[in-house]
Amino acid sequence: MLNIPVGRTRFCDGVSRRNFLxxxxxxxxxxxxxxxxxxxxxxxxxxxxxxxxxxIINIFLGGxxxxxxxxxxxxxxxxxxxxxxxPIDTKVPGIRIGETFTRIAAAADKFAFIRSVVxxxxxxxxxxxxxxxxxxxxxxxxxxxxxxxxxxxxxxxxDPSVPPFVGLADKTQHAPWSDPGQVGFLGATFAPFKPSGxxxxxxxxxxxxxxxxxxxxxxxxxxxxxKREIDAGGALKGADxxxxxxxxxxxxxxxxxxxxxxxxxxxxxxxxxxxxxxKFQYDGAPTVNDQLLTARRLVEAGARVVTxxxxxxxxxxxxxxxxxxxxxKLDQCLTALVEDLDVRGMLxxxxxxxxxxxxxxxxxxxxxxxxxxxxxxxxxxAGGGMKTGQVIGSTDRLGGHAKDRPVEFxxxxxxxxxxxxxxxxxxxxxxxxGRPQHPVEGKVMPExx
Numbered sequence: 001m002l003n004i005p006v007g008r009t010r011f012c013d014g015v016s017r018r019n020f021l022x023x024x025x026x027x028x029x030x031x032x033x034x035x036x037x038x039x040x041x042x043x044x045x046x047x048x049x050x051x052x053x054x055x056i057i058n059i060f061l062g063g064x065x066x067x068x069x070x071x072x073x074x075x076x077x078x079x080x081x082x083x084x085x086x087p088i089d090t091k092v093p094g095i096r097i098g099e100t101f102t103r104i105a106a107a108a109d110k111f112a113f114i115r116s117v118v119x120x121x122x123x124x125x126x127x128x129x130x131x132x133x134x135x136x137x138x139x140x141x142x143x144x145x146x147x148x149x150x151x152x153x154x155x156x157x158x159d160p161s162v163p164p165f166v167g168l169a170d171k172t173q174h175a176p177w178s179d180p181g182q183v184g185f186l187g188a189t190f191a192p193f194k195p196s197g198x199x200x201x202x203x204x205x206x207x208x209x210x211x212x213x214x215x216x217x218x219x220x221x222x223x224x225x226x227k228r229e230i231d232a233g234g235a236l237k238g239a240d241x242x243x244x245x246x247x248x249x250x251x252x253x254x255x256x257x258x259x260x261x262x263x264x265x266x267x268x269x270x271x272x273x274x275x276x277x278x279k280f281q282y283d284g285a286p287t288v289n290d291q292l293l294t295a296r297r298l299v300e301a302g303a304r305v306v307t308x309x310x311x312x313x314x315x316x317x318x319x320x321x322x323x324x325x326x327x328x329k330l331d332q333c334l335t336a337l338v339e340d341l342d343v344r345g346m347l348x349x350x351x352x353x354x355x356x357x358x359x360x361x362x363x364x365x366x367x368x369x370x371x372x373x374x375x376x377x378x379x380x381x382a383g384g385g386m387k388t389g390q391v392i393g394s395t396d397r398l399g400g401h402a403k404d405r406p407v408e409f410x411x412x413x414x415x416x417x418x419x420x421x422x423x424x425x426x427x428x429x430x431x432x433x434g435r436p437q438h439p440v441e442g443k444v445m446p447e448x449x
Contacts, residue, residue, distance in 0.1 A: 053158050054384075054420045055299040056147065057337070058307045059292070059354040060126045060169075061330075062177035062284050063314030066360035066370050067378035068399035069323045070098050071113040071391075074362075081362045081398050084320045092389045100327035103335040104380075109389040110338050110347070112381045112448060116393025116402035119409050120358040120374035124314070125176030129355055130307065131184070132413030132440045138185060141432050146181025147416060148305035149190040150439045153429055154422070159302035161254045163193035166298050168291045169309035170196075173283035180307040185431045192307065195259055258301035261290055269293065272336040275329045280322045284312025287326055289333035296340055299350055304420070313356055317367035330354070338382045351384030351419045353412070362398040376402050379412065384419035386448040410442025418444045 066083075068074050073087040073096065087096035090108035097105055097113065104111060121134050128134065130146040137144050145153070148165035157164050167180020180192045257263060275287035287310060295306040311326040334354060341347040359377035360370030376395055382388060393405040414424040417439060424444065428436035 053302070053304070053349060055303060055350045056151075056305050056384075056416055056420065057292070057295045057299065057350060057352045058130065058147075058181075058305065059334070059352070060129050060177075060307065060309045061311060061313050061354060061356035062126065062172070062174075062309050063124070063312045063356060064358045064360055064372060064377070065313040065326075065356045066315060066319055066323060067115065067376065067395075068360070068362065069319065069370075070101065070327065071378050071380060072115045072395055072399055073098050074395075074397065074399045077362070077398050080364050083364055085323070095389075095391055098323070098327065100323055101331045103331045107335050107338065110342065110382050112386060112388045112390055112392060114379040114381070114392045114407050114412070115395055116404070116406050117355070117359075117377045117379055117409070117412070118375070118402050118406040120377055122358060122372060122374040123176075124174065125357060126179045126307075126309070127176075127182070127357075128409050129357060130179065130181035132409045132442065138431065138437070142185040142187075143182060144437075145184035145186040145190065145429070145439075146192075146307075147413060147439070148181040148192055148307060149183045149186050150417075150429060151304050151420060151422075152190040153186055154427065155304060155420070157302065158304065159254065162258070162298070162302035163255075164302075164304040165190070165192045166303045166306045167192035167194045167308075168288075168294060168306065169285060172285050172309065172312075177284050177312070178309050181305075185437075186429065192305075254301050258297040258303075259294060261293060261297075264293065264297075268340070271332075271340075273329065273332045275333065279325045280315075280318075281312055282314075284314065285309035287311045287329045289329055289336075292333045292337045293340075296337055296346075296350075299346070300344070310354070315360065315369050316365070316371055317369040319360070319364070319369045321368075334380075334382075341383060347383045348385040349383075351386070351416055352382045353379060353416070354381075355379035359399075362400045373400070375400060376406075379407075381448070384416075386415075386419070390447065392445070392447050407445070408442055410440050411445050412442075413440040414442040415445045415448050418449060 069083055069085050073085060074082050075087060085098045085100065088099045088102065088105050089096055090105040092108045095108055095113070120128060123135065130148070131144045133144040135143060152165040155164065165181070169178040169180055172178040180194065183191045261269060269290070272293045273289040275289035278286040288308065291308045295308060298306050310330065313322070313326060315322045338347065338352060341350050356377060358372060358374040361373045365371060393407055394403045395401060396403045417424040417427065424438065424440050428438055431437050
C-alpha cells in the first residue's frame with residue numbers, strides 16, 4: 001500500500017492532511033513496502049533488460065501429479081500399476097499420452113513432455129518448481145530466490161506500470177501450495193506482486209475519482225500547497241521521481257485492464273473455460289482455468305514471470321476420478337493458452353511450463369489412490385522458441401525410476417533462464433555477503449534449445 005504522509009491542512013479533495021493518503025492495496029510478499037520504496041531500491045541496482053520481451057508462465061500442479069496417468073502411460077505394467085487409463089495417439093507419430101488429454105494430443109507438436117524429472121526432495125511445496133534448488137540451499141541467508149525474483153532484480157520492468165513478477169495464486173489452506181515464488185536472499189523488494197480482492201477495488205486510489213486516475217499529474221496537482229511547504233526542506237525533490245513512478249503504476253489502467261477478463265471476447269473465455277465446478281480442492285488450489293488467460297494478458301501487458309497454482313493433485317484416494325476432473329480441465333486451458341500465444345505471435349517469446357513437486361507411486365493403493373513418489377516426476381513445456389513435439393527421458397516398465405536421460409530441476413531452470421535471454425552459466429546475483437551467486441546449478445537442456 002502506498003501511503004503518502006501529510007500534515008494538518010486540507011487538500012482539494014477535502015481529505016485532512018492529518019491522515020495518510022492511502023493508494024491501492026498491493027501485497028509484495030509478507031512485507032509492507034510502498035511502491036516508492038521498491039522503486040528506490042530498484043534504481044540502486046544496475047540497469048539491464050533484454051532486447052525483446054521474453055516471459056515465463058509457470059503453472060504449479062500442487063500436490064504431485066501422477067506422471068503415469070498423464071504423459072507416461074505404462075501399457076506393459078500390471079493392472080495395479082497401470083491403472084485405469086489408456087494411451088492415445090497424438091499429432092506427433094510415436095508419442096502417446098493419457099486418454100484424458102485429447103486436446104494436448106491434438107496439439108502435441110507444440111509441447112515437449114519430460115518423463116524423467118529427478119531430484120525432488122519430497123516436500124509438499126512449490127520451492128523446487130520456482131527456484132530449481134532444494135530449500136536447504138543458502139538457508140542461513142534467506143534461501144535461494146525464485147526465478148521471478150531474479151528476473152525482477154536483473155531485468156526489471158518492461159513497462160513502468162506493470163510489475164515484472166506476478167503471482168496469481170490465491171492463498172490455500174496448505175499455504176506452500178500457493179507460494180508464488182520466494183525472494184530468498186534478494187529481499188522483499190523483489191517479491192511478486194499479488195493481486196487481491198474479488199473485484200479489483202484494491203487497485204483503485206481510495207481518494208481519487210476516475211478523472212484523477214486517468215491523469216496522475218492532475219492528482220499531484222492537488223498537493224500544490226503541500227509541495228511548496230515540503231520543497232522548502234528539499235524532501236519532495238528527492239522523493240519525487242520514485243513516488244511519481246509508484247503513482248504511475250497505481251493510476252495507470254494497463255495493469256487493471258490486464259487483470260479484467262471481461263475485456264476478453266466471450267469466445268476466447270469459452271475456449272479457456274473457468275474450471276468449475278471446483279472438485280477435489282480440499283486444502284489446495286482450485287482448477288482456475290481463467291487464471292491462465294489472466295497470465296497471458298499480464299505477459300502481454302509487460303510481466304516477465306507469472307506464476308499460478310492449478311488444482312490439488314495429492315491423490316491418495318480416488319486418483320483416477322481426480323485425473324479425469326483436473327486433467328480434462330487442464331487439457332482445455334493449457335491448449336487454449338498455447339494456441340492463444342501462437343495466434344498472437346507470442347509463443348516463441350513465452351515459455352509455458354506445468355509441473356508439480358514430485359510424482360506418485362507406481363502401486364495403486366487400496367483407496368484407488370497413488371501416494372508420494374519423489375523418485376521421478378514429469379513436466380510439460382511449450383513455447384519459448386524450444387524444440388517441441390518430442391518426449392525427453394523415460395521411466396522403467398513400472399514408472400518408478402528414470403530409465404534414461406534423468407532430468408534435474410536445475411537443468412529445466414537453466415533452460416528457462418536461457419529462454420529469457422540470460423546465460424545461466426555467467427549470470428550472477430549478489431548475496432548478502434557480497435558473493436556472486438549463479439541463479440541455478442545446471443546446464444541448458446540441449447534437447448530443447
